[in-house]
Amino acid sequence: AGDFSLRGKGAATVVILGAGVAGLTAAYELGKAGYDCTLLEAADRAGGRNLTLRGGDRLDELNGPTQDVTFGQGVYFNAGPARIAPWMVTLDYCRELGIPIETFINDNAAAYVHTNGRTVRSRTARADMYGYVAELLAKATNIGALNRTITKADQETLLDFLRRFGDLGPKLEYEGSMRRGFTKYPAVDLGTPLDLPGSLHQVLAAGTGRAITNNFGYDQATPMFQPVGGMDAIVARLTEAVGQERIKTGARVTKITNLHDGVEVVHEGGSVKADYCIAALPPHILAKIPHNLGAQVTTALRAPVPVAAGKIGLEYGTRWWELEDRIYGGVTETDLDIAHIWYPSHDYHAERGLLVGYYNHERDAELYGALSPEDRRRRALTQGKKIHGEKYRQNVLSSVSIAWERRPHIQGGWVRWPDFDSSFTFLQRPAGRVYFAGDWLTHLIAWQAGAMESARGVVTRLHQRVLQSA
Numbered sequence: 001a002g003d004f005s006l007r008g009k010g011a012a013t014v015v016i017l018g019a020g021v022a023g024l025t026a027a028y029e030l031g032k033a034g035y036d037c038t039l040l041e042a043a044d045r046a047g048g049r050n051l052t053l054r055g056g057d058r059l060d061e062l063n064g065p066t067q068d069v070t071f072g073q074g075v076y077f078n079a080g081p082a083r084i085a086p087w088m089v090t091l092d093y094c095r096e097l098g099i100p101i102e103t104f105i106n107d108n109a110a111a112y113v114h115t116n117g118r119t120v121r122s123r124t125a126r127a128d129m130y131g132y133v134a135e136l137l138a139k140a141t142n143i144g145a146l147n148r149t150i151t152k153a154d155q156e157t158l159l160d161f162l163r164r165f166g167d168l169g170p171k172l173e174y175e176g177s178m179r180r181g182f183t184k185y186p187a188v189d190l191g192t193p194l195d196l197p198g199s200l201h202q203v204l205a206a207g208t209g210r211a212i213t214n215n216f217g218y219d220q221a222t223p224m225f226q227p228v229g230g231m232d233a234i235v236a237r238l239t240e241a242v243g244q245e246r247i248k249t250g251a252r253v254t255k256i257t258n259l260h261d262g263v264e265v266v267h268e269g270g271s272v273k274a275d276y277c278i279a280a281l282p283p284h285i286l287a288k289i290p291h292n293l294g295a296q297v298t299t300a301l302r303a304p305v306p307v308a309a310g311k312i313g314l315e316y317g318t319r320w321w322e323l324e325d326r327i328y329g330g331v332t333e334t335d336l337d338i339a340h341i342w343y344p345s346h347d348y349h350a351e352r353g354l355l356v357g358y359y360n361h362e363r364d365a366e367l368y369g370a371l372s373p374e375d376r377r378r379r380a381l382t383q384g385k386k387i388h389g390e391k392y393r394q395n396v397l398s399s400v401s402i403a404w405e406r407r408p409h410i411q412g413g414w415v416r417w418p419d420f421d422s423s424f425t426f427l428q429r430p431a432g433r434v435y436f437a438g439d440w441l442t443h444l445i446a447w448q449a450g451a452m453e454s455a456r457g458v459v460t461r462l463h464q465r466v467l468q469s470a
């Protein structure tokens with residue numbers, strides 16, 4: 001982000017709708033170039049979906065009860081974004097803004113895979129699947145099934161790799177491996193390895209395939225990162241750099257009028273006139289605000305479909321997952337409606353700790369979102385117990401759950417474009433003097449990097465236009 005410095009005349013005024021990550025990034029970059037920005041934020045705080053909850057916070061839901069957060073000192077819950085891939089521009093902003101980062105453990109061989117009612121360590125599930133896949137391919141190679149496809153020399157190289165990939169025996173058979181783990185790990189003695197794996201049929205029937213490949217993606221591969229102390233450090237530092245006084249909170253936008261020489265925005269408590277506007281709200285919220293930008297804008301804004309997403313933070317009096325399960329960070333993958341359990345990648349060996357008891361989206365999230373906070377917690381604990389046993393329900397000090405589709409002014413975890421069609425392209429361009437920004441206008445949906453990249457693009461195009469009109 002240090003590359004970003006706009007040159008030339010930049011004295012225009014810009015009203016930015018929404019002080020989420022896109023709006024804040026736009027204001028930050030425009031501010032560096034001398035623009036005069038005002039941000040209108042409907043909520044009582046900036047940040048949008050970048051939300052870190054701590055003791056003393058309150059969380060409201062549309063038509064739902066308010067939750068009081070009672071976490072102990074130092075305990076926090078990233079209710080929205082929580083992990084950053086190293087190639088994402090988000091890390092450049094952390095560097096530029098002086099936000100310390102630490103490793104976010106996304107892949108942990110000691111975490112569990114829970115599928116079809118059975119729980120195994122991730123390392124065990126992988127060893128078995130890789131082992132049998134390697135054995136099958138090695139056998140196929142050896143009976144000549146690949147003779148017409150690859151040369152003998154390539155087959156030798158392949159077999160050499162498969163031996164390592166699957167930890168195969170001398171006859172290219174998979175007969176278990178120390179990679180599976182131990183019931184008692186080696187010390188002065190050799191330890192006690194786990195029992196032998198089930199048959200190939202049993203391993204396939206366990207259905208671990210989706211779970212063990214979940215973090216293979218370019219956006220999920222290790223290492224990932226998080227700001228030390230909570231994701232909202234990004235909001236705090238951006239707000240500081242932009243100037244708190246430029247952000248009007250409690251200012252829900254009620255009308256957007258494109259004029260020939262500017263834009264007028266009416267909000268609760270007043271109105272603002274500026275040379276340009278950047279609308280950085282969720283599309284489904286924006287679509288409901290009266291405007292004179294044309295019917296095609298409204299139609300385009302209605303194309304992306306909001307997706308429900310939910311998480312629960314469970315605070316425990318002991319970090320039993322570290323002490324008993326030896327799980328330090330990472331994710332347990334399940335085929336239950338909780339989808340994932342996340343263990344904290346920070347403050348290891350602290351007295352208390354918070355794990356994410358579910359992180360789901362679409363139908364699973366809608367199901368939990370429709371429950372009361374107590375029922376969400378009860379259900380999450382019942383599901384987690386299937387993996388961790390009775391201790392999962394003991395010593396829970398407090399919990400908070402978020403249902404993003406029920407968050408005022410946001411109403412969704414992220415959006416899904418049925419296809420990235422002409423509406424997506426259409427909204428990349430301004431409607432008169434109104435520009436659109438947000439992760440929903442990128443191919444990085446549900447990432448802060450998407451919000452930031454979109455804002456950077458808009459700021460660049462707006463500045464070019466201002467220079468041309470000078």
Ligand code: PHE
Pocket residue numbers: 083219445446447
């Ligand atoms: N960025 C979110 C996450 O890390 C949502 C997401 C998941 C987006 C997987 C893309 C892929 O969980």
